[in-house]
Amino acid sequence: MIRSASTALRQQGRTPNVEEEVIGADSRLRYRLIHDRLRDALERGRIAPGLVLLEGPVAKLFGTSRVPVRKAFELLHEAGWLLTFEGRGYLVASPDGTVPEPVRLPLSDSVLGFDAPAQPLELAPVSERIYHALESAVSIAIAFGHFRIDESAAAEAFGVSRNTVREALNRLREFGLVEKSAYSHWLAGPLTARAVAQDYELRMLLEPAALRASFPALPLESIERACADIDRAVADPDSIDADGLQRLENVLHVDCLAHARNKKLLDTIDHALMPLTANHAFFSAFRLHPDPATLAEHAAVLHALRDRDIDAAADALLAHLRLAQRRTRERLKVLAVLPEPELPVYLQRIA
Template sequence: MSQSLKGQLYEALKRSIANGYLEPGLVLLEGNISEIFGMSRSPVRQALQRLHENKFIFRFYGRGYMVGDFSVEPIRRNLTANDFRALDEYSKIERTDTWRGIADIIEHDVVLSSIKGRFELNELQLAKKYNVSRTITHPILLYLQSIGVVEKVKYSSWSIVPLDSERLRNLYEARRQLEPFMISRATLNMSEQEIKKFIEKLEKTAEKYPNVEGGTLDELESDLHNKTVRMGGNLEIFNMLKRTYPVLLISKHILGSTVALPDQDPFFHDHLEIFTRMLNKEGELASQALAAHLARSEAKVQERLSDFRDNGALNIPDYLR
């Protein structure tokens, strides 16, 4: 990234003002802009101060800054991303780097902690640890809430949902009821080209195994259990299945890091059979193959879960207690 966030934001606001997309009299508020670009208030505050010093915006009797000068009446409205998309300034700001940089770390810590038991997560302490605002941490926690990893307790406190053996059994039962149905429907909806692409990725990775990264395995799991299942065409069922994602996150954050990769491939053969059935338009057989795969997978994941709970090392982050 060639410029800091505050520098990028300064240039975006300056061009939008110069081109009239942010009209004279428009009131610019620090919090509003911070929410739009998904960044903390500090770079926003510094960008606004610089615009003020260079006389693009002015202080006035109200809160915030005003575009132009005192010859016009203040215009108070909430800005949205569309105010910047018109000049393509919204997409030019690399505003998600900080979010992406800590999202996987937080997910990793929270998922592994959930295997050990129930913890309380303090959002303010989380933001403090990574030196960011809640504008950055809050969407990460909302995502983890949507997949059943955390629950909201009160204003700035969340509770990690324990991932014990009973919960894992319940999650797998939900998957066995819903995923095979969606795969059968996806067989009719997916093109031959899409299925062949997934088969090719599996075969290439299988040739390299075990010299593969954990992220590659996670991507292959997503190809079947996320992207392909979504092609089943029933969004309500797909959204229900999001609550079973902790199952996939166990392997994502344990295999290849905390636990060594197994000698034999973890799932390639099963996935290839499912995709081959789909390629042949054998929806019912693909559904049965997925059901069998889930049954085998549950036994493996239960073993990993038990082993990590009893023997896995975990440094509890400061924001958990």
Template sequence: MADDRTGQSTQRRYEIAEDVLRKNILEGILPPGLVLLEGPIAEILQISRAPVQRALQTLEAEGLVSRFKGRGYLVGPGSDNVEPNRIDIKSIGLIVPQDADEALQSRSSWERIYNTVERDVAGCVVFGQYRIIETELAEHFNVSRTVVRDVLTRLRERGLVRKNQSSHWIAGPLTAQTVKDHFVLRKMLEPQALISGATFINRDALTRLFNRLAELESRHTMDFQRDLEDIQTRFIDTCILATPNEKLRDLIANNLLPVAATERLLRRLGLPGEPMIITELRLVVELLMRGGVTAAAAMLESHLDASVNRTIAQMKIVAIIPGPSVTADYLTRVME
């Protein structure tokens, strides 16, 4: 449910980000107790948050960073006695070797604009149907139409846009029925992935996930909202995408894109996440830790049933909210 999904190049950026952060930690440039947030690091490296998120998760597994009760990670193995240092990482001067910087920035043009276009599209489709005009999209980002077609083709592969009978690029509408359809696929795919990948799940990562869920479960309702997307992503990565079936992983990841976009938009509109999400995920993880794989898969199915009902209920609320007052200029509302 990460926001940068571009195959091998994403993995490469994740590895480079990991190497840069590891080097800065080991050389003492990032001091123990420093709070690391995905956003500022992504800005420094000029990449999206997804590779940074993956890099931090790997460094956590190595014991170089740790989670704590606040948002983000702490440099070091962590301890209740460590006072979080919230100084802006930009003021420290993160050292990015020239070869790493060049590798991070030597991305094809479509990758540089893909995340922005995906965010623009996801932010409006729940309000209706929009047409994307290739020439206007190209002018907006000052790129060629070839680049634009690359972006739109990838959005279509992920189910976020389509071509209509007139060969116009159309985004939306994201309706209750389309959300139900995605959740039907989730129920077909994800429990099977959990069962087939149970023996491949990293036990240390599973334990850390359980501890994190238990900690979030103990918080006040509003305190866990900012961590909700992150913990759901960690759950999918740890428990669902552990399956060795590559085709199954791809189907699940692509099907989750519009689901994650919908949930992200609902949060942006001020609709809160349901605390039961954390409890349901914690129960799945706890069953896995106890070896109850079949029971965990059944609990996952129950979670997905509850999730689709919660999402549909919130979409009904959105239906009475006026559409966005401002959209990207390359998106044109199509009146049905």
């Protein structure tokens, strides 16, 4: 994984530009929604095998352009839900693995197996998009040092009010990504090996306990769905990008723990999840895919939950966290020897 990051950087001939991660965020929001809606219908067998899916008609149903539809189709193809063929578009794959004959029908909500009509996709609220942009920028910056976040400069950069920026920063503070000084300055970083070790120490103590507490109320259907997702990822790691890995991490480290009744326990864990955010930034910046070992560790936890063996699941989660701590510290070492990336003007280095 370390060699992959360095190679990616050399091939690009530059350090990653944080603003490039923000550009196109609106499109990513759309393709995720389209992908998830179609995948849900496919998983439930609501779409006939062999049905030909075309970008234009699906884009019209969702009230969007073809670009996010194309990306959603590509992800579904990589996951084996859709097949290419000699004609235009994609074929819905057959459950038995055979290649079905093309079926060309006018695409509608009912043909696509939707329980309700597809609603035109609206962009997330401005504050939501700014929150994700700030999260991405700060997550990369803190690996390179200590920074002050200038509210006024951020408001000008995003073309919004300071109140909107402040709202996003307050959300980031809840997750421990930024803090406010005694002089009301917003500060972030540095993400040191010591800070990472402390976060993981907390998580190793608390997450297995939270998993045990959550387990009795954890729906079997959710576990089976998570197992299906991780099994597909294990079979084809290159189909999982940074966003896909973050979703898998959230399932394991957030969703599977969410049924614990002790909310103070869950809040403490949430405040120690900064390494997950930093890892997402690392994978995004270098366009990396997860290593098979990480996915196998996830699978061990989820499979044990599916088998109703909570002791094995808790042990596997602890083992995963120990290995994840080592990998995260190795990534910090890689970043330490690289030039500082181009950062937004509102992030001002503190000497």
